[in-house]
Amino acid sequence: MLQLYDGALDVPTLLKEWHEEEASSNYGAYIPFVGTVRSEDGIDGLSFDIYEPILNSWFASWQKKAEEQGAIIKMAHSRGDVMLHESSYIAAVFSPKRRVALEFIDSFVEDFKASAPIWKYDLKEGKRVYAKERSTAIKGSGLLA
Amino acid sequence: MVRVEFLGPIQKEPLELEINNLNELSAVLKEDKEVSEWLESCAVAVNDALVTSLEAPLKDGDKISLLPPVCGG
Numbered sequence: 001m002l003q004l005y006d007g008a009l010d011v012p013t014l015l016k017e018w019h020e021e022e023a024s025s026n027y028g029a030y031i032p033f034v035g036t037v038r039s040e041d042g043i044d045g046l047s048f049d050i051y052e053p054i055l056n057s058w059f060a061s062w063q064k065k066a067e068e069q070g071a072i073i074k075m076a077h078s079r080g081d082v083m084l085h086e087s088s089y090i091a092a093v094f095s096p097k098r099r100v101a102l103e104f105i106d107s108f109v110e111d112f113k114a115s116a117p118i119w120k121y122d123l124k125e126g127k128r129v130y131a132k133e134r135s136t137a138i139k140g141s142g143l144l145a
Numbered sequence: 146m147v148r149v150e151f152l153g154p155i156q157k158e159p160l161e162l163e164i165n166n167l168n169e170l171s172a173v174l175k176e177d178k179e180v181s182e183w184l185e186s187c188a189v190a191v192n193d194a195l196v197t198s199l200e201a202p203l204k205d206g207d208k209i210s211l212l213p214p215v216c217g218g
Contacts, residue, residue: 035218051152051210054193054212089218117212119152119213134216136215137213139188141186141188143187143189143196144167145175145185
């Protein structure tokens with residue numbers, strides 16, 4: 001399940017809803033990762049653009065990998081502005097056993113950072129500045145160069 | 146005619162081009178000062194699927210997307 005929201009995520013509500021959705025699914029492990037905007041380099045917050053068609057197909061490929069291990073994955077992300085100490089990202093894995101979920105959340109979040117078509121901007125002094133130095137070129141980039 | 150879209154921080158309006166493959170697109174974009182500096186770091190999708198070859202033929206109505214470096218989370 002992939003959920004996109006305008007602005008900051010309501011973390012307690014999402015974690016509670018996901019817990020309740022799977023409460024009787026017989027998963028032994030529920031491992032969420034929550035990404036929160038922290039104060040650094042004088043930013044007021046972050047802002048995000050998302051390209052949904054490719055995000056959806058990327059997420060579907062990870063759902064399939066999760067299913068192959070008897071697990072499921074849920075993810076929520078913000079569009080637009082998210083201010084300091086608010087959260088923009090939650091990913092969670094449910095699986096029968098702890099080890100699968102711990103390893104899966106690690107590889108999922110790493111690939112999310114490297115591949116998901118989401119662009120981050122720093123909000124600073126009223127401007128929206130592309131976080132170029134912290135961004136990663138998607139595998140296969142440079143084809144047209 | 147194919148449509149070329151520039152995603153995320155590339156501030157450029159979409160282009161409509163008469164081209165037959167990505168090699169021809171590469172030649173057009175290398176001459177475009179707004180875009181040429183992005184080419185080295187951009188991935189390319191045709192009809193929302195990432196591609197790894199310049200040779201695949203393009204057909205009328207195809208959508209090509211340029212995806213600059215990403216940073217979700």
